[in-house]
Amino acid sequence: MAPGVKFMTLLSSDADLAKQALAGSEDAYRVLVQRYAGPAVNLATRMVRDRALAEDLAQEAFARAFDRLASYNADYKFSSWFFQILHNITVDHLRRKRVPSVSLDELQEAGHPGFADPVRLAAPDAAAEHGQLSAALSAALAHLRPEYREVVVLRYREELSVEEIAGVMGIPAGTVKTYLFRARKEMADLMNTAGWGRPPVETPSGNRP
Amino acid sequence: MQTNPNQPWREWLEAEAQEREDAADAAFASLMAEAPRVEVSAAFVERTMSAVRSRRARERRLQWAARTVAAVAVAVTAAAGVWAGGALLADALANVLLAAVRGLLWTTEAMGGGLRWWAVLARFGSAIGTAAATPLSMAVLVALQVVGALAMYGMKQLLGDEQAAQEEARV
Numbered sequence: 001m002a003p004g005v006k007f008m009t010l011l012s013s014d015a016d017l018a019k020q021a022l023a024g025s026e027d028a029y030r031v032l033v034q035r036y037a038g039p040a041v042n043l044a045t046r047m048v049r050d051r052a053l054a055e056d057l058a059q060e061a062f063a064r065a066f067d068r069l070a071s072y073n074a075d076y077k078f079s080s081w082f083f084q085i086l087h088n089i090t091v092d093h094l095r096r097k098r099v100p101s102v103s104l105d106e107l108q109e110a111g112h113p114g115f116a117d118p119v120r121l122a123a124p125d126a127a128a129e130h131g132q133l134s135a136a137l138s139a140a141l142a143h144l145r146p147e148y149r150e151v152v153v154l155r156y157r158e159e160l161s162v163e164e165i166a167g168v169m170g171i172p173a174g175t176v177k178t179y180l181f182r183a184r185k186e187m188a189d190l191m192n193t194a195g196w197g198r199p200p201v202e203t204p205s206g207n208r209p
Numbered sequence: 210m211q212t213n214p215n216q217p218w219r220e221w222l223e224a225e226a227q228e229r230e231d232a233a234d235a236a237f238a239s240l241m242a243e244a245p246r247v248e249v250s251a252a253f254v255e256r257t258m259s260a261v262r263s264r265r266a267r268e269r270r271l272q273w274a275a276r277t278v279a280a281v282a283v284a285v286t287a288a289a290g291v292w293a294g295g296a297l298l299a300d301a302l303a304n305v306l307l308a309a310v311r312g313l314l315w316t317t318e319a320m321g322g323g324l325r326w327w328a329v330l331a332r333f334g335s336a337i338g339t340a341a342a343t344p345l346s347m348a349v350l351v352a353l354q355v356v357g358a359l360a361m362y363g364m365k366q367l368l369g370d371e372q373a374a375q376e377e378a379r380v
Binding site for chain 2 (some may be wrong): 028030033034036038041042045055058059060062063065067130133134137138150155156157164165180181184185187188192196197
């Protein structure tokens with residue numbers, strides 16, 4: 001935290017911070033950046049599957065959001081407004097670069113963390129279940145189409161409503177619901193393929209085989 | 210370690226298999242909420258704020274440059290307008306005087322043989338055309354059209370940016 005950031009600034013709502021930032025307060029905007037840096041990098045990483053690139057895109061989104069603070073309507077959530085800017089930047093990048101659907105084998109061969117081959121998702125193992133579950137979920141999520149990944153992250157990680165996601169992505173709410181449904185089903189299929197859907201079999205020692 | 214059959218992932222997959230959509234959605238939400246969060250370093254925040262600052266400085270420089278260019282353009286256009294306008298006015302006055310003298314002579318001559326109004330109108334139109342269609346006036350008209358087209362293009366760009374900003378504001 002930069003010196004001089006007032007305690008009240010930390011407690012302020014997003015809308016208040018945006019207003020202060022528009023009036024020239026750099027500290028206020030810094031707090032907004034701190035609040036949304038994680039979600040922004042997370043969303044961008046899920047979309048472009050490259051952490052360094054995701055940080056660049058998130059940084060560009062914060063800079064562009066600052067430029068356009070005057071157009072932010074405080075009656076709506078700052079997060080939705082900001083995610084729309086990030087969405088546009090990321091989609092523009094994907095279109096401009098024509099990023100192909102990189103196979104997960106390639107990602108794994110490139111040593112990319114968290115993107116295991118979904119066909120070989122980590123199977124449940126009692127000893128390290130939580131870590132493996134996270135890895136398996138990440139891998140399953142990475143296997144989805146970019147728009148499915150985006151709706152999953154916005155809905156279940158950033159807790160945006162279907163209508164807010166529709167606004168961010170510029171698509172009808174019904175399409176968002178369809179994407180969420182299909183994304184969940186595809187992830188469940190991948191998890192089941194990896195053995196996560198099998199009923200628990202207890203060994204005499206209490207461990208699963 | 211014993212596997213808990215009531216873990217969210219098991220609830221989720223079972224609900225999906227049984228097509229209990231609401232239960233599947235709730236279990237999946239709770240599963241995703243438990244997943245580890247992406248951590249960003251303090252350096253990322255500092256880099257971002259630095260980018261914001263330099264962008265703001267660049268915007269200010271651009272605005273200053275745009276205002277300077279606009280002021281110079283207005284001054285040059287005004288000077289050119291005064292010069293071209295003065296020349297045009299003098300030219301037009303000379304032509305009008307010439308046309309008036311010719312018209313007077315022609316009218317005097319025509320009055321002897323009887324007036325035909327269509328001939329008067331044709332002569333009148335021809336005189337105006339001759340007076341207006343000088344190379345300088347054509348150049349001024351073309352220049353005005355070019356300036357108008359550039360202004361329309363600039364306005365379209367500005368409106369496009371404004372529209373994009375308003376669309377973002379609506380979310």
